[in-house]
Amino acid sequence: MEDALALFREMVNKGISPNFITCDIMMQGFFQTGRAANAKELFLWIIKSGIQIKLRTYNMILHGLCKNNVTLTAMDDIGSCTSYREGLLQRLKKEVLQKCSGVPFVAVSLGHKVRLEKDRSKWATVVRNEHWNASDYDSALRLSYAQVESHLKPCFAYTSIIPPMILFNEEWRIQHWMAQEFILPNPDTGTVEVEEIGRFFFRYLVELSFFQRAGVDPTGEQHSYILSPMMRDLALQVSGEDCKCYIMGMGVPLNHQQKVRHLTIDLSNIANQNMFDFNVISESRCLCTLLVVGGSENFVPRIPEYIEKRFPRLQTLDLSNSGVTELPGSIGQLKHLRCLQLQSTMIKQLPKSIYDLYLFQTLGLRNCYFLEELPHKIKNPRKLRHIDLVVTHSPFRNVCSLTCMPKEIGLLTDLQTLSRFVISKESTVNIHTHKRGIEELAKLNHLHGGLLISGLEHVNDVEEAARAQLVCKQFLRKIGLSWSGSNKQDEQNMEHVELVKNGQVVARPHLSLKTFLQRSTSRSYNHKAAQIMEHLKPPTIIEELTISGYAGMACPRWFSSPDYLKLVTLHLYDFKNCTVVPHVGQLPLLENLHIKGWGGLVSMNRSKFCGSNTTCFRSLKKLHLERLDRFA
Structure with a gap:
């Protein structure tokens, strides 16, 4: 929000006049981040600047202020921009509070009716003549729906197929809208993805209380929504x-x-x-x-x-x-x-x-x-x-x-979501197989959301890891890197080493030779894992990073980079060979740090986390340590 506000101010300072769409976006951002006072200030600035105000802007300010428990302020703002007399305004405040009863769409509907009356002297009469009871809610809903922009109406009507009190989420709903072509690319927006347009549609309907928040998933990130009974009835009416x-099972035929x-x-x-x-x-x-x-x-x-x-x-x-x-x-x-x-x-x-x-x-x-x-x-x-x-x-x-990914999946360059990529052993040893390795990710640079890459133990070399170009995935917000197992199979193979001459077994290695070969194989595997990890550097824009099963002796250098300014959550699991924690204490937004299964870690202190920096863990809220077997 701060970046958006800085850009908005830069526009104004350069003499670029924002229109009502720009102002609506800013106002919506203020309300979503709980900054109702800033939204009010922006609204008054819009009035003074002479920017043309659409009905939607009035709806947004009324809805936002009511939703943030400042209904009195909503009427104050209307009064200040319409030169209402103070005495009349005070009386209207109480009436609006009683009529809204905490229901946002009622306030929005009342705002519609007030604004439709051009004679300001009659506004008080409009408010006083509003008598809300159960039968009036339907009228309010229909009036709210009538004011919705035409391209949003089929999106809302389509939700009538959702059964009563069934939860749904934003992405699922948007994907259904896309399939029915309710969302189409806007030639005026250039490179804006269809999904981004869909998110704007969805969140706008949420702001108008057409969709109601019902819960949040365990991660605290994905909200679930429902249609209230009144809204579902409205959707059924308008969908015909x-x-x-x-x-x-209701005994009623489908007619x-x-x-x-x-x-x-x-x-x-x-x-x-x-x-x-x-x-x-x-x-x-x-x-x-x-x-x-x-x-x-x-x-x-x-x-x-x-x-x-x-x-x-x-x-x-x-x-x-x-x-x-x-x-x-x-x-x-x-x-x-x-x-x-x-x-x-x-x-x-x-x-x-x-x-x-x-x-x-x-x-x-x-x-x-x-x-x-x-x-x-x-x-x-x-x-x-x-x-x-x-x-x-x-x-x-x-x-x-x-167990694997199909060959040439990397040709799907329009992919926005590929939440898991599995590397198989066959994909790295047989070029004729239908399975492929991590290099398939090279051109998938439009991926959004999260990506978990598993089976990294099957990556052959540094060049193969580098070809994935993970650092170029600038739209990803979550990345997971997972090694399963380690060099156990190689060690098991060492148990069966025999010295053969002319087809005959002439000797079996001494135990010390077996141990030497196993340790040599282990060191080679660990060194390869460390080199591969260096070339799997995630984009600096990510907010969550999870790494598990890493077999290297030391953490990669990019772990200590201060460029990961937006990293909030870091999970480091089963680093069995690492003895030193990375310098992650200098990450400014890091709130959650989970370290689990570090078998070689014996101690830690601030200098190990922060290096030479004096400031450390400025935002940390949760530090989780688990299964540190040698930790003293």
Whole structure:
């Protein structure tokens, strides 16, 4: 926010006049960071500067101030910019407080009505004539919806397919909007990604209270949202026959199937979910969206073998949280399919025909613990932007079964999400295999969010690591680097060393020779790991870094770099050979430091953490030390 404010001031100082869009963005940023006073100051500056004010700006200031418990200030601001008499303003304050009752969209709706009355002398009458009761909320909601910009209305109406009180998150919703082409690139914004436009749409609807925050994930980063009952009723009204949420087990048939374009099947009310049959929606040939929710891992949907004939226009298919283990090969005949969500399913492999989907954008495989590999020719759908392979650690599940990445996945240069990259041994020793190594990451420079690279023990040399060009991934915010195992296999091989002459075993090495060979192999492995780590330098923009299983004797030099100015969380796990902690105490924003499984660490002090710097850990909130076996 400080960077944005500095740039805004620079614009003004250079004589570049901001328009109402620029001011709205700044005001929204102030409210999101809890700086309502700054938003108020900016609003008054806009009035004095003569910048044209849109209705949206008034809505934003009213909504933001009410939401920050400064409703009186909201009326003060309206009064100061409209030359209201002080006595009248004081009376209006109390009435607005009573009518809003802490509900933001009521304040927004009231602001709409006041501003629509051009005769300022009648504003008091407008406020006093507002009598809010249960039946009036619908009118307020409709008025709020009427003021929403036209390109946002289909985005909101589409959410009517979400069942009551079902949680959803921002990225999932945006990917669905993209699949239905509710979000399109704006030629005026140049290089702004479609996802960024979608985030603006989503957060704007949140600010207007159309979506309600319901919780946050354990990391404290990803919010979940719900549609309140009133908002869902509004969404159902404005979507008409296009969107339906059909609840199975209620004894009510699904009518007007021919008109339905977006459909959710809710199975939460039926005892035997496997009784569900896709014949229930046999007449829905115009479907563009099909979601099946309320299932469990015991529910295995019987997907029609010729699904392309049943749903020829399908653009989004979501079978998440079910027991589906495979998809029919005909899935590749869904020529319009853009979004396939299989989160938390038991899928093991995807059909090869999936690479025939030319318009394919999103492949959601989050928490698919049994997934073994991706299709070999996944490079074909060049419009693919999101491959979600996040696996949440669970005591009830084994680790991820994914063992490799497909060859030429690096050709998908539009990828925005690739949350996991697994390096396999085969990919580094056989050039004819369909599996490839870490160099596939070289051109994937548009990746956002997080990336976990595992299997680093299979990287052959420094050149291979350098070709990944990890430092060029300037949009990543989280990076994980993982070695699994170490040189145990090499040590086991040493146990079977024999001296052979003319095909006959003539001697077996003495124990000391075995030990020597094992130690030599171990030193070589550790040295190689250290060299590889030096060339896996993350971009300096990252906020979270996790490294596990590193076998080097010393930490890489870039660990001590002061350039990681935004690093907040650092996890260093199972550094079994390191005896000295890196100089991370000088990182200005570091709040969380986790050190676990350092078998060689015997002591630490401020000088080891901070070097010669006198200031140390300026922002640290949590220091977690665990399994330091030799630590005194």
